[in-house]
Amino acid sequence: MSGRRRSDPALLREAIRDTGVSRWAIVRAVLAGTMALGSAVGLSAVAAWLIAKAAQMPSPADVALAATIVRFFGVSRGLFRYLERLASHDAALRGVVTLRERAYDRLASSGARTVLGLRRGDIVARMGADLDAIGDAVVRAIVPLGVAATVSAISIAIVAALLPIAGIALAACLILAGVVPALLTARSARIAADAGSRAHVEVTAASLSAMDGATEHRVWGTGAEAAAALRTADRDAEQAHELAARPAAWAAGFQALFSGVALVALVALGVLAVRNGDLDGPGAAVVALLPLAAFEAVGAVPAAVMQYFRSAAAARRLAELADREAADPAPAVRKVPAASSLALDALSVAWPGMEPTRPVTAAVGPGHVLAVVGRSGVGKTTLLTTVAGALPPASGAVTVDGVPASPAHTGTTVAMTAEDAHVFGTTVLENLRVARGDVTEEQAWDALGVVGLDAWVRGLPAGLHTELGTGGRSVSGGERRRLLLARAGLAPAPVILIDEPAEHLDDAGADALRALVSRMRAEGRTVVLVTHDLTLLDLADAVVSLDD
């Protein structure tokens, strides 16, 4: 855990810097957006001038240019809006790709303990939706805020050029219409993030309890209480939302108010300026009618502020994912020995905050097999994670060739196949190459043969080159297990840890495991096997039990 607690905005700035989105890409999008909304302002201004000028019945040639400009703005708004959307989305998408690569890199090189402790749902949510939310900061927050600033400046410049005092009035109203709703929206977002998410947790708990515990509620006649608990949680959530909605409503009201005040002020100033002879009619029409178009850009400010907060929260979650502990030191280029011995010395293991397992002692050398048994949830997987060097022991020690197991061993000297190891959405061959990049087709067939999966692969449409569904979903549980075993057999590490789940181990699975362990034994590897199937214990040279 890093000691410094950085603020969400700082983390968002950092994340956006990490996207590598160039200033120029953002400037380009803002320029296109300025041209789009500027066209609306221009259309309004030139059309006002045209009508006012035409009222003085000049020759048609005098307004021909204005008529052309009005038509131009009529077309340019749509075109530039299209270009702006393309430019901002392109910048954001590029940024997200870069950020995803960097975030992956950072996560991959953070501690083995962090990585092996990740929950799949977390990884997918952070690297998927949260990264997209950071990209959205460009499209929905930065570019609209930039456009609001430039378009407002253009409107102010036009009015000020005609009537300076009107320019000042418009500037004041535009600034108020941008800043006040922005502050109110920020306040609303903070309340929603605070009280709102607390209330949301309660609602979630009450909903799940009412649904998951429905059968119990019927047996005990507590259904009405569960419904009432949800009702109460919902009421609290409504109240929390009410608190957040109040500033948001004021933001909407103030925005309408300030744009209206600008209209009243500029109509009044325009009319008075004509009466005083400071301004001609067409100029006054421009001054008076411009506010109708000028406030569209600042209208986007509250949504942009909301997006900014959403993106900042996403940036914080992303940072927390990789920030739980310092990164492993750059892996020293270690020579991986051909064979290794393993010793557990009164080893007790636990994830932080969990009950440590009972201490176990065992030693196992090359060509030998250590079996670990115990009832579910007792900590067998935690033991493997510790032996792999990813997690420090709660007490006692585990040594590899006499050296305490450390993250430097993880994946190099000690390779582990977790019970929920991932089958990638790629070909059978590439899934085996996860163990070692240079597996030949021949070696792949050999490994599949050991676990009795060669016939199945031969029956696939493209054999070794058949794509498996994402997450291995098109593969049955038993085939998946044996594929993972084949992969474990190809891992070059001298120490192999296999976490065998209680389910899915049919006869074919047990045979495959048996065959694989014999092969590894013959290769002189050191094997640690977690198993629920006591008939497999005859494979083992030593057995430790975590049950007390």
Place this chain on the structure above:
Amino acid sequence: MKPLDPRLVRRIGPARRHILVTAGLGFVTALLILVQALVIARLLAPILSPVPLADDGLHWWGLIVPEGARTLATGLAILGAVVAARAGVAWLQERLAHRAGVQVISQLREMVVEHVATRGPRWSAGGRTAEVATLVTRGLDDLLPYFVRYLPQLALAVTVTPVMIVVVLGLDWLSAVIVVATLPLVPVFMVLVGLVTQERSAAHLAAIQRLGARTLDLIEGLPTLKALGRERGPAARVRELGDAQRRATMGSLRVAFLSGMVLELLTTLAVAIVAVTMGFRLIDGNIGIETALAVLVLAPEVYLPIRNVGTHFHASADGLAAADAAFSLLDEEDRARSRASLGPAPDARGRVLTVEALAVATPDGTRLAPGALTFTAAPGAITALRGPNGEGKSTALLALTGLLAPDAGTVAVGDVTVQRDDATAEESSWLAQVAWVPQRPDLGPEGRTLSLGQRQRRALARAFESGRPVVLLDEPTSHLDRASRAEVIAGMRALADAGATVVVATHEDEVLAAADAVVEVTATRLEVAS
């Protein structure tokens, strides 16, 4: 997709009320926009007209804003009042929309939860719980932007737009013709663009989703790669896949944004054409300045709500999809057989519980678990059900409660049948006699802060103290330490001694040793005709 789900209006009170209120506010807004435009025309016309204004350029709309508004004081006073009112409406609209949105979400959530709670345990086992939990806790929240952003614009589109067209028609029929002629072009062109792009974007979308899934698949496997020391390679692949996805996405956006461009192009161009046409007609003296100003200010207002509806289309789509998911769930027929009543259950105290050839099919229909369970459980004794996981111990207990209908077999108290595949004893008379503690018991929201072991102990205490004559315990000693296990066994024994019929599903030797009778539970495979 319909812009408004009729089921929301019909079945959700706050939604119905809010839609009416929003429509009302839409008309008020239309009126305010109208008055604002007319006052601006009144105020500016005198300073722009080269000759004193003779007749009323606003025609009969002048009734709304009389000619007196041409004076600065009156005009500005009206304009100020309109501005204040518009700010108030904006405030009120936002306030009410938020309130209605959360109320609708709460109500839908409570309806879905209640519906699911009455579906029975078999429905929950159908694997839909995760989907429903997501809908209830997150999905329905998408209705908030629908109510706050989309619905008000929709209301304005059906109020302001027609009102403005009528007003423009009354002011200047030629401008009205331009406006009315362009308006149908908007949907026509959008449909045309949609037709051209549909095929393309469907293929694109599939490719994009495939690439996205592959990227996340690769990232999801990171712990596996780390455990094999192969975590550093895929960063480049993540990049490649990401770039491919970006190119595919941009390709589809280039097409998707076209409809937005057409919308903006048509609406803005129409306003420009109205302005230019009026300019030349002013020179010819065919239209008065006051009329022209009013039309100039009103023309963009015709299109603004339509443009905004387009902008918030996505908010609408997500919200409506969530509402649709909720309503489809609520309207789903209860496929659990409705069972006939066997009348009130007899008093179970002192009577033997007889289970005869009880069988329940697994949700996937491949096995019967339990297969054909037959046993008797005597009052005053502990009867243990033993067997490997998945053979149907928990299911047998559920069938004993009567909340799950067996596919075959009977449960009887004494010589009176209380459960059969097609009939059940009155729920109140039977359940009041049954104490049931499942695995991972639920103790309401507060229970979630307790550890599994604590929850187990509390749930057992409730069952032990209930005084109900039939006690069904599912793995009561899991998650407990040795001392607590002994306490639970002692508690079971005390219940039996007091005359209760105790049935316990277990695979723990200590519990089996304490039982007076042990029954093996086995599943049987169903021959599936394929």
